Structures are given as structure tokens and as C-alpha cells.
Amino acid sequence: MDKIIIHGRHALAGTVKISGSKNSALPILAATLLTEDPCVIQRVPDLSDVHYMLQILTHLGADVERASGIVTVQAEKVNSIAPYEIVRKMRASVCVLGPLLGREREATVSLPGGCVIGDRPIDLHLRGFEALGAAVRVHGGNVKILAPSLRGATVSLKGKFGTTVLGTDNVMMAAVLAEGVTIIEDAACEPEVVDLANFLNKMGAKIQGAGTPRIVIEGVKELHGAEHEVIPDRIEAGTFLVAGAIAGRQVTLTRVRADHLTAVTDALGSCGYQVAGGNGTLAIHPNGAPKSLDLKTQPYPGFPTDMQAQMCALLATAKGESSVTECIFPQRFMHVSELKRMGAAIELDGATARIHGVENLSGAPVMASDLRASAALVLAGLIAEGTTEINRVYHIDRGYEMLDEKLAGLGAQIERVKV
Ligand code: EPZ
Numbered sequence: 001m002d003k004i005i006i007h008g009r010h011a012l013a014g015t016v017k018i019s020g021s022k023n024s025a026l027p028i029l030a031a032t033l034l035t036e037d038p039c040v041i042q043r044v045p046d047l048s049d050v051h052y053m054l055q056i057l058t059h060l061g062a063d064v065e066r067a068s069g070i071v072t073v074q075a076e077k078v079n080s081i082a083p084y085e086i087v088r089k090m091r092a093s094v095c096v097l098g099p100l101l102g103r104e105r106e107a108t109v110s111l112p113g114g115c116v117i118g119d120r121p122i123d124l125h126l127r128g129f130e131a132l133g134a135a136v137r138v139h140g141g142n143v144k145i146l147a148p149s150l151r152g153a154t155v156s157l158k159g160k161f162g163t164t165v166l167g168t169d170n171v172m173m174a175a176v177l178a179e180g181v182t183i184i185e186d187a188a189c190e191p192e193v194v195d196l197a198n199f200l201n202k203m204g205a206k207i208q209g210a211g212t213p214r215i216v217i218e219g220v221k222e223l224h225g226a227e228h229e230v231i232p233d234r235i236e237a238g239t240f241l242v243a244g245a246i247a248g249r250q251v252t253l254t255r256v257r258a259d260h261l262t263a264v265t266d267a268l269g270s271c272g273y274q275v276a277g278g279n280g281t282l283a284i285h286p287n288g289a290p291k292s293l294d295l296k297t298q299p300y301p302g303f304p305t306d307m308q309a310q311m312c313a314l315l316a317t318a319k320g321e322s323s324v325t326e327c328i329f330p331q332r333f334m335h336v337s338e339l340k341r342m343g344a345a346i347e348l349d350g351a352t353a354r355i356h357g358v359e360n361l362s363g364a365p366v367m368a369s370d371l372r373a374s375a376a377l378v379l380a381g382l383i384a385e386g387t388t389e390i391n392r393v394y395h396i397d398r399g400y401e402m403l404d405e406k407l408a409g410l411g412a413q414i415e416r417v418k419v
Pocket of ligand 1: 022023026122161162165328
């Protein structure tokens with residue numbers, strides 16, 4: 001078990017290259033189950049979540065090869081059962097349901113368990129599969145889906161907290177091999193959904209409207225192999241922009257899609273930071289302590305929930321009072337108590353964090369609880385006086401490729417130690 005140690009108050013400067021997107025790579029790797037042919041996926045980040053997905057594909061019968069960011073998968077034959085031992089490690093495993101249903105007309109996958117960021121049911125995924133004619137049975141901790149035939153249908157994926165990203169991916173992956181036309185209404189518009197649809201279309205699928213709330217899928221008989229490069233990780237990019245804001249002289253990101261980050265760069269602009277770029281780069285220029293801000297998380301293109309914790313770390317030393325309202329996962333505030341251990345003045349009021357800006361944070365031993373909360377603690381450690389020790393950094397390795405090395409490359413006094 002590693003921990004990360006940060007000696008705060010060392011300015012960051014320089015250039016950092018953004019990795020491929022975790023939340024795009026995971027469903028795209030699952031989609032390779034839809035064909036017997038080999039698929040080659042480039043720019044796959046080296047993360048433990050990706051490792052779990054490759055374990056699941058191997059368990060389902062696929063041949064998997066991996067070499068420095070390129071993954072080749074060939075699922076000539078597949079079995080359709082994904083067991084608890086593997087699925088429990090990663091919720092996103094649920095996105096093998098759609099490809100298995102599409103290809104094998106059946107799937108049995110362990111139901112994902114609890115999650116520290118809040119309640120995460122899959123009822124909308126199941127609603128989509130039932131609309132395509134599948135029978136769904138939940139028993140013994142497993143969800144079993146069976147569909148002698150799959151027929152195109154119109155289905156809305158609107159839920160209590162809006163739409164669902166992996167639900168849209170899953171229904172899309174089941175519908176590409178269904179008979180007839182499927183229309184997904186209230187679909188998620190995230191760039192990762194578009195990236196998956198682009199990959200599926202390269203495999204021979206007929207998908208239109210990805211990136212809009214209405215996706216039309218004309219079913220085809222079969223799909224073939226394809227090559228695809230995963231989009232840059234907009235959440236990793238957003239995290240480095242906040243690092244540049246919180247502790248930077250000037251930080252430049254390369255291999256980034258600025259158009260995927262508008263809500264984040266707008267928020268940083270409102271805090272007084274200048275963010276500029278294009279053609280695969282983005283640079284943030286420091287401007288002292290941030291101005292306060294009122295922020296609400298929303299489905300894309302709104303402000304991403306996966307950047308909420310990082311913004312709390314930034315606003316902890318803002319001038320005045322800020323509010324951060326979490327509209328997607330209302331309980332997603334595990335980072336707050338740890339930031340308060342570092343001297344932040346934050347009150348939780350239901351799904352809103354009220355942040356009273358303080359002059360300084362101070363280094364402390366803190367505990368990571370989930371992926372984005374851990375990133376927030378790293379960011380706070382960069383500007384805190386003294387030393388911050390972050391425990392349970394395996395959470396960080398789930399979604400950030402070489403975070404500590406990349407920050408060290410920008411001048412941070414950061415090290416990873418084994419305990
Ligand atoms: C994806 O999770 C991301 N994960 C999450 O990123 C991200 O936070 C989330 O989308 C929202 O942007 C991956 O892409 C692997 P949802 P997903 O289904 O698809 C409710 C990270 O840090 N809901 O869009 O599982 C749900 O409870 C991770 O990288 C239902 O009610 O999220 C939530 O309140 C964390 N019923 C809301 O919808 C359902 O069937 C949005 O969840 C499905 C979801």
C-alpha cells in the first residue's frame with residue numbers, strides 16, 4: 001500500500017501531456033466483445049480500472065494483448081457470465097452487459113455493490129434492455145438478461161438525477177445488433193459516449209445523433225474489427241488546470257481537447273484565471289487567490305461532477321464565500337472532512353458545500369476515499385504549508401496515470417512511498 005507525501009508551496013511550471021480517457025477506454029474495451037475480429041485500441045491509459053476491464057474480457061474468453069498504451073482484443077468466442085470476484089472491483093464492469101446481450105442474446109453479471117460517492121442503481125440500463133425485448137431477472141446478487149430476439153424500440157433514459165452515461169453506452173451496445181431501429185431519448189451527451197459511438201460505427205454500426213439527447217441506432221446483422229484512438233481524458237486535464245490555478249506559475253497541457261472542457265475553463269475564468277489554447281494545447285495563467293464562485297454540477301455540457309472535489313480544494317482559499325452544489329451524486333462529499341483537517345472552512349448543507357475562503361491550508365495526514373476526492377487532497381497538499389501525507393493512494397491509480405510523476409515534472413515536491 002503506497003502513500004503520497006507532498007511538501008507544499010512549490011510553484012508549478014511547465015508542460016504536461018494528457019493521457020487517454022479512462023471513461024472512454026472502459027466502454028470501448030467492452031465493445032470489442034461485439035465482434036469475433038481483432039480490435040486495436042490506442043492511447044489506453046495505464047490504470048488499475050483498465051487492468052480490471054482486461055481481466056473481465058479475458059475471463060469472458062477474449063484474447064487480450066497490451067503494449068505501451070495499445071490494447072488488442074479478439075473475442076472469437078465468449079461466455080456470457082461475469083462473476084462477482086472481478087465485477088466487485090469496478091462498477092464500470094456493468095458495461096459488458098450491453099455487448100454480451102447484443103452478441104449472445106444473454107448475459108449474467110454480478111450486480112455492482114455500494115459506492116462511497118452515493119447510490120448508483122442500474123435501473124435505467126435494465127429499462128433499456130427490457131425495451132429491446134429482454135427479460136431481466138435479479139437473483140442471488142446477479143442480474144441475468146435473456147432475449148431470444150432483440151428488437152429496436154424507443155426508450156427514454158431519464159432518471160431522478162437526469163440521464164445515465166454508462167446506461168446510454170450499454171443500451172447503444174445492445175441495440176447495434178438488434179433488429180430494426182432503436183431511438184434513445186434523454187441520452188447522455190458526454191464526449192465519452194460520442195467516442196464509443198465513433199468506435200462502434202468504425203466496426204460497421206449505424207449510429208446517428210451521439211452527443212445529442214436523441215440517438216438513433218439502426219441494427220445490423222454483424223460487426224467487424226476496427227482500430228481506434230481513445231480521446232484525451234478531460235477530467236485529468238481539468239485536474240491539471242486546477243493544479244496550475246492553485247499552485248502554478250504557468251502550466252500548459254498538451255494532447256488535450258479544449259472543446260471538451262468549456263464548463264471547467266468557464267468556471268476557472270469566473271475565478272479570475274486566464275485559460276487559453278487550442279490545437280491540442282491549453283495553458284492556465286496564475287492570478288493569485290481565486291475569486292469565490294457558486295457552482296452546480298450537471299450532466300455534460302454542464303460542469304462535471306468528476307471535477308467537483310477538485311474545485312472545492314481550489315475554492316478553499318478563495319476570497320469570500322463559495323457554494324458547490326452536487327446535482328448528480330448528492331452525497332459525493334467525502335473530501336470535505338479531509339480538507340477541513342487541512343484547515344478548510346466548509347459546511348455541508350444537504351447537497352451543497354458552503355466554503356468560507358481561508359488565508360492558508362496546512363499540511364496534515366489525510367485519507368483518500370475515492371478517485372476524485374483523492375485528487376482534491378493532492379491539489380490541497382500542493383498549496384498547504386508544510387507536509388501532507390495522503391493514504392490509500394490506490395484510489396488515485398484507478399483513474400490517474402502517473403499523477404505524482406507528472407506533478408513532479410512540473411516542479412511539485414511530491415513522492416510516493418511504500419508503507
Ligand atoms: C459515469 O458513471 C462515470 N464513470 C462517472 O465517473 C461519472 O461520475 C458519471 O458518469 C457522471 O458523469 C464512467 O464513465 C466509468 P451515471 P455512471 O449512470 O455512468 C443515477 C469517475 O470519477 N442513475 O451517469 O455510472 C446515478 O445514481 C467516475 O471517473 C440511476 O438512477 O453514472 C447518478 O445519480 C465516478 N439509475 C446519475 O444517475 C441508473 O440506472 C448519473 O449516473 C443509472 C444511473
